[in-house]
Amino acid sequence: MNAPVLRVDDLSVEFATREGAVRAVRNVGLEVFAGRTLALLGESGSGKSVTAQAIMGLLDTPPASITSGSIVFEGTDLVTAPERVRRQVNGEGVAMVFQDALSALNPVYTVGHQISELLRVRRKMSRSAARARAIELMERVRIPAAARRVDDYPHQFSGGMRQRIMIALAVALDPRVLIADEPTTALDVTVQAQIMELLTELQRENGMGMVLITHDLGVVAEVADDVTVMYAGRIVERGSVEELFEHAAHPYTRGLLRSMPRTDRDDDELWAIPGAPPSPVLAPKGCAFHPRCDIAVELCRSEQPGLEVIAAGRTSACHRRSEVFDGRA
């Protein structure tokens, strides 16, 4: 495989709070390749969105601070790069699609204005060329009657259409990497499927690398090439999508896969992981998952397991990784 377009190494993010520093992201590493989709899978408090915000430079500092690591985009470390470079990369290098389009779009400007403004500032396009390109982009994301709707305001669009406009904005400058943070979570299931299809189509066409942040295993199974699972701020497991679904190498991933209700089966009792994800303020000692783990041993209560290779392309942060991987535990 070629070199990654975006490489995150040993990234740690802390938030200063009244109760002390909260370590939201700990030693996270990611590699995003052109034309491939990396799913970042996790529940609330897993640190997946904070990781994305760190990549985009969207963290409010303070209270947040990057305490270690690098975010390298095409040879430039964005953590240490000057603001000017950072701005250049945003949009053209790495762009982001958010969950809630209504709050991400500016309510007082027409959608056409928002798209063409971006093109005029960054691409130095003329007013009329930018408007024409905005309409083209809206057509590209399949907004019906784009030429007419270009002068509408965000609130005049349905949820699915607004999400399309945000996608048009995100791809307007042909980014190398697209980060999609729960892009379909707020949408109805039939609309969800349309948006995922649009995103994968754009990715194929432009050869972008994509980071898909989600809690939905179904979405992961449908579109991801590689999967990174996060829990309580750390990566607990990594692998290709086929292998990870075939045999998980971490009890958390395994539990998630087992507890998933499916539309093609009707077993009455669902497998359930006991307890709830820990608050980042009170992460348990040792392995953060041990209080909910069905195979935890003494060592898990005292010592944090490292993320280690278990097979080609597979890593797991579990003291009993090989037993889980082989199906012996």
Added chain:
Amino acid sequence: MGEREVVLEVDSLVRHFPVGGGLLTRRRSAVQAVDGVSFTLGRGETLGVVGESGCGKSTLARTVVGLDRPTSGHVRYRGVDVHASSGRELRAMRRSVQIVLQDPYTSLNPRKTVRDLLMQPFEIHADVLPRDRRLARVKELIDLVGLNPDHLDRYPFQFSGGQRQRIGIARALALEPEVVVCDEPVSALDVSVQAQVVNLLRRLQRELGLSYVFIAHDLSVVRHISDRVAVMYLGKVVELGDRREVYERPRHPYTRALLDAVPVPDPRGRASRTRTLLAGDPPSPVDPPPGCRFRTRCPKAQEVCAETEPLLRIGPSPAVEVACHFPDQTPPARLGDA
């Protein structure tokens, strides 16, 4: 199964919300949130209700438990009309039909402890239990939903989402209802916690003989908990029947499209998977199109669909009712099925 004992009967239920119609405009339109919904619920049964936003499922929930009044139609609990009863009859009905809401964080008073929250139902229905036996009952409830007595003096914000939903369930069960309407009870929860709450609801149903109306937009959760499933679109039930029939042989094109849209949690063979995607979003329930309401997004729509509204009737199989002029007769098994 012996003779089915019907506990709840919803009969041609309609709930419209008038909109517009200012000083100068004569014409008034209405959000036809629920428009002629009928079903029966047997003792110990679960009826799942699925549909997208705006299909009227939450209005249906509120109207069934008596939090909202129907524009027309009836809801009968054991033969007694919920909206026509008063006095003692109404109080008895209110005890027997309870609701669990999506987010207990917004439905539980943040200034009250769990003890206060669980005592409240007994204060409102003071004749149910003498004062000196209430605390024991509250402890029983806490135990029933898998929380422990130490939790009694805590406030809602001190709990995780899953635990808060357990409190919401305990409160709904306090007065020993027979019917519980669950409105998106697990939608706000983390994936790993959803299964716990679904399993809890199932266990309680077995132990207490409860009947559920389980409303959700998540089709897979509904499949797990339901005996029968109703699919709603813009205020109407388009398909209603045995869960296996509905999921494995969807007769209505909307049911099929909904099921096709759900991602399959298995990466194998995803490249060869075929699916029909619906175009567009669900239209607004304000003045919906005449004829079949789904026809604007339906791949099978013909002229007759715009002219005549298809009624819900027993379809190709006796276990399902379908409201479609062209119900699927023998759809092939879905790819990815075992």
